Amino acid sequence: MPDVLAEIAADFHARLADGGTEPPLRGLKLVRDHRLGAVRLARDLGGAGYTLTEFFDHVIALAAADPDLAHILRIHYSLVEELQVTPTRPGSDRWIGIVAEGGLIGGTNTELSQKSVGGNNRDTRLAATEGGLRLRGRKFYSTGAQFSDYLRVTAQDDDGAPTAVVIPADRAGVEHADDWDGIGQRQTGSGTTIFEDVVVEADEVFPLGATIGVDRPRGAFLQLYLHAVAAGILRALAADAAALVRGRSRTFTFAAADQPTADPQLLAIVGEIDAVAYAAQALVRSAAAELGAAADAAYSTGIDTELEKRSSIAAARVKVAIEEPALRAASRIFDAGGASAIQASAVLDRHWRNLRTLFSHNPAVYKARILGDIAVNGVEPPDTSFF
Numbered sequence: 001m002p003d004v005l006a007e008i009a010a011d012f013h014a015r016l017a018d019g020g021t022e023p024p025l026r027g028l029k030l031v032r033d034h035r036l037g038a039v040r041l042a043r044d045l046g047g048a049g050y051t052l053t054e055f056f057d058h059v060i061a062l063a064a065a066d067p068d069l070a071h072i073l074r075i076h077y078s079l080v081e082e083l084q085v086t087p088t089r090p091g092s093d094r095w096i097g098i099v100a101e102g103g104l105i106g107g108t109n110t111e112l113s114q115k116s117v118g119g120n121n122r123d124t125r126l127a128a129t130e131g132g133l134r135l136r137g138r139k140f141y142s143t144g145a146q147f148s149d150y151l152r153v154t155a156q157d158d159d160g161a162p163t164a165v166v167i168p169a170d171r172a173g174v175e176h177a178d179d180w181d182g183i184g185q186r187q188t189g190s191g192t193t194i195f196e197d198v199v200v201e202a203d204e205v206f207p208l209g210a211t212i213g214v215d216r217p218r219g220a221f222l223q224l225y226l227h228a229v230a231a232g233i234l235r236a237l238a239a240d241a242a243a244l245v246r247g248r249s250r251t252f253t254f255a256a257a258d259q260p261t262a263d264p265q266l267l268a269i270v271g272e273i274d275a276v277a278y279a280a281q282a283l284v285r286s287a288a289a290e291l292g293a294a295a296d297a298a299y300s301t302g303i304d305t306e307l308e309k310r311s312s313i314a315a316a317r318v319k320v321a322i323e324e325p326a327l328r329a330a331s332r333i334f335d336a337g338g339a340s341a342i343q344a345s346a347v348l349d350r351h352w353r354n355l356r357t358l359f360s361h362n363p364a365v366y367k368a369r370i371l372g373d374i375a376v377n378g379v380e381p382p383d384t385s386f387f
Contacts, residue, residue, distance in 0.1 A: 046100030063232020219385020
């Protein structure tokens with residue numbers, strides 16, 4: 001695994017040096033070749049059998065190597081969780097086999113026409129026609145969809161009930177617009193996916209229930225995943241900050257030391273960034289242990305609502321706790337590097353941009369308010385995977 005991550009990191013930095021406009025196609029090939037998408041599958045299903053704590057350590061390391069690539073795999077990994085929940089849903093064996101062989105399953109859920117984010121009313125339709133089932137709709141924030149082999153797409157059926165399908169990403173009628181223009185996470189393909197009368201076979205329908213993307217059960221996984229990517233970015237930030245000071249040869253006439261590597265003020269900045277990176281990883285691992293208990297129950301006997309609630313609260317706490325320190329740390333690196341650190345060629349601004357983009361998912365201000373309401377009034381957490 002370390003060798004694969006080193007190759008992924010080398011590809012990421014090569015793309016950065018080239019202007020950062022190319023997607024991580026080399027990294028995706030390595031993920032497929034080494035079947036990294038199957039690390040959470042049980043060993044008897046062809047996976048690596050990672051515990052949830054081991055898995056989130058893996059996500060942090062992957063994000064430190066290439067934050068775009070780690071983010072691309074978020075929906076894939078969430079579906080791997082969903083496929084193993086007891087009772088297994090019809091057709092799960094087929095998709096588990098694809099994952100075990102190295103296939104990647106992306107997803108599209110969000111629609112810009114939705115006024116209430118996280119709800120179940122969608123404009124995308126799975127329509128029954130004389131020629132069979134057809135998928136029609138337009139999705140946004142479809143992170144990783146254009147880089148996946150299959151797509152899990154949420155929709156409403158003819159009766160208005162929420163449902164989903166899993167279809168090949170290159171099927172006729174599927175268009176990947178590639179119009180993502182966010183300030184960070186720029187090569188995640190998080191733009192529009194359009195479905196124009198896409199043929200759907202009966203065995204590709206994936207009915208929704210108490211599952212990821214609809215209500216709370218297993219939703220904490222999706223939330224903590226984002227924070228693990230942030231922790232990986234902070235790990236890379238800490239390494240860059242140390243290398244920046246180590247590589248400085250110039251300093252100010254009124255600095256506290258002649259050599260930057262001996263300057264206590266610069267060392268304190270690097271130490272602050274390092275501590276934030278450590279804290280973020282520790283918090284993710286702590287929450288992963290709580291999620292692990294919920295996942296063990298979901299896999300063996302079925303979803304335990306109380307464990308899922310605790311997991312959701314733990315994941316929300318991580319976000320609220322790390323967001324401001326992380327963004328401050330990403331700004332402080334410029335204090336460690338001086339004016340030369342702001343050169344575009346140094347691309348040190350990517351850390352702040354990537355973190356700011358990740359943290360814009362499900363804003364912390366809402367989560368902090370709900371955590372306070374839980375602490376003071378004992379309210380139930382929201383019944384949505386977006387919390």
